[in-house]
Amino acid sequence: MAQQETDQLVNDGFVVDTEDCEERERAHRERGTSRPITVVGNPVLHKECRDVTEFDDELAALIDDMFASQRTAEGVGLAANQIGVDLKVFIYDCPDDEGVRHVGAVCNPVLEELAPEQRVLDDSNEGCLSVPTAYASLARPDYAVVRGQDAEGKPIRVRGTGYFARCLQHETDHLYGRLYIDRLSKRERKDALRQMAEGAPRYPVVPND
Numbered sequence: 001m002a003q004q005e006t007d008q009l010v011n012d013g014f015v016v017d018t019e020d021c022e023e024r025e026r027a028h029r030e031r032g033t034s035r036p037i038t039v040v041g042n043p044v045l046h047k048e049c050r051d052v053t054e055f056d057d058e059l060a061a062l063i064d065d066m067f068a069s070q071r072t073a074e075g076v077g078l079a080a081n082q083i084g085v086d087l088k089v090f091i092y093d094c095p096d097d098e099g100v101r102h103v104g105a106v107c108n109p110v111l112e113e114l115a116p117e118q119r120v121l122d123d124s125n126e127g128c129l130s131v132p133t134a135y136a137s138l139a140r141p142d143y144a145v146v147r148g149q150d151a152e153g154k155p156i157r158v159r160g161t162g163y164f165a166r167c168l169q170h171e172t173d174h175l176y177g178r179l180y181i182d183r184l185s186k187r188e189r190k191d192a193l194r195q196m197a198e199g200a201p202r203y204p205v206v207p208n209d
């Protein structure tokens, strides 16, 4: 506890999510069970999820299952509704713009507003496990701060740059019922859905009715 507080102080109040990444990720996924991924069209992906209010063993088990599922699908981030659970929690295992790995979980995430001088748009490619095999270029700020709670309910702030900033925004969007393709133009969205229709996911998915 004391160690954690010291770390948080030297890190400007942001959670330390870059230490023991390999061990923490492995521990989660070995306790968890991999579940199939929901895909675009499944109602659970298109509405706001419920707030997490119980920070209990059930939540811990859900997070373990999410890490197991993320590994199977080879993702860098996963929201609970992507394994069919209507709760505001996402996990990540993602490199930032310096190649530093970040591993963690955020409950009830809220994206903080950026000051205009912090809003530098990055035009990289984006994809989503729930839109299998499709990719599209999407401009997003290259810096993001999310505040929320950890698995024990303690308030946390998570800061990301580059690809990790994109991940934090993408996963927060999921929990409010928004997919990245919802941010594309009509034509680009159609193209992403065509890519998905033509491809075959390399991981188990939940069929839509």
Ligand SMILES: [Zn+2]
Residues within 6 Å of the ligand: 127, 128, 129, 130, 170, 174
């Ligand atoms: Zn996604």
